[in-house]
Amino acid sequence: MATVLVVEDSQFQQQMLSDILSQEHEVVGVAETGTEGVKMAAELSPELITMDIIMPEMDGIEAVERIRDRGIDVPIVMCTSVEQTEKMKQAVVAGADQYLTKPYHETTVLETIRDVL
Numbered sequence: 001m002a003t004v005l006v007v008e009d010s011q012f013q014q015q016m017l018s019d020i021l022s023q024e025h026e027v028v029g030v031a032e033t034g035t036e037g038v039k040m041a042a043e044l045s046p047e048l049i050t051m052d053i054i055m056p057e058m059d060g061i062e063a064v065e066r067i068r069d070r071g072i073d074v075p076i077v078m079c080t081s082v083e084q085t086e087k088m089k090q091a092v093v094a095g096a097d098q099y100l101t102k103p104y105h106e107t108t109v110l111e112t113i114r115d116v117l
């Protein structure tokens with residue numbers, strides 16, 4: 001079991017992901033913008049972060065960069081839509097470890113996170 005910070009602007013997606021994660025992990029926080037995600041990553045020291053890409057204020061790629069700039073080295077799993085391959089590459093360059101594709105499949109989500117941990 002790991003403590004997880006979910007960074008995602010869509011309440012529907014937050015709920016979907018939190019429900020799946022809660023089966024094996026503890027969701028300790030939900031951030032709705034990249035800015036909030038960076039702040040909460042520092043405050044909550046989660047063991048894993050899931051990061052949406054398209055968000056208001058600051059996108060997931062910049063948020064990953066800033067989290068890494070602060071020396072926070074926990075695994076970050078990007079949450080993308082299938083058409084966001086270019087952004088996915090940018091996210092890996094920024095310091096992301098893995099990715100999940102929406103819509104979420106329970107087994108895939110839990111397996112991916114087990115692998116990353």
Ligand SMILES: [Mg+2]
Binds near residue numbers: 008055
């Ligand atoms: Mg989004």
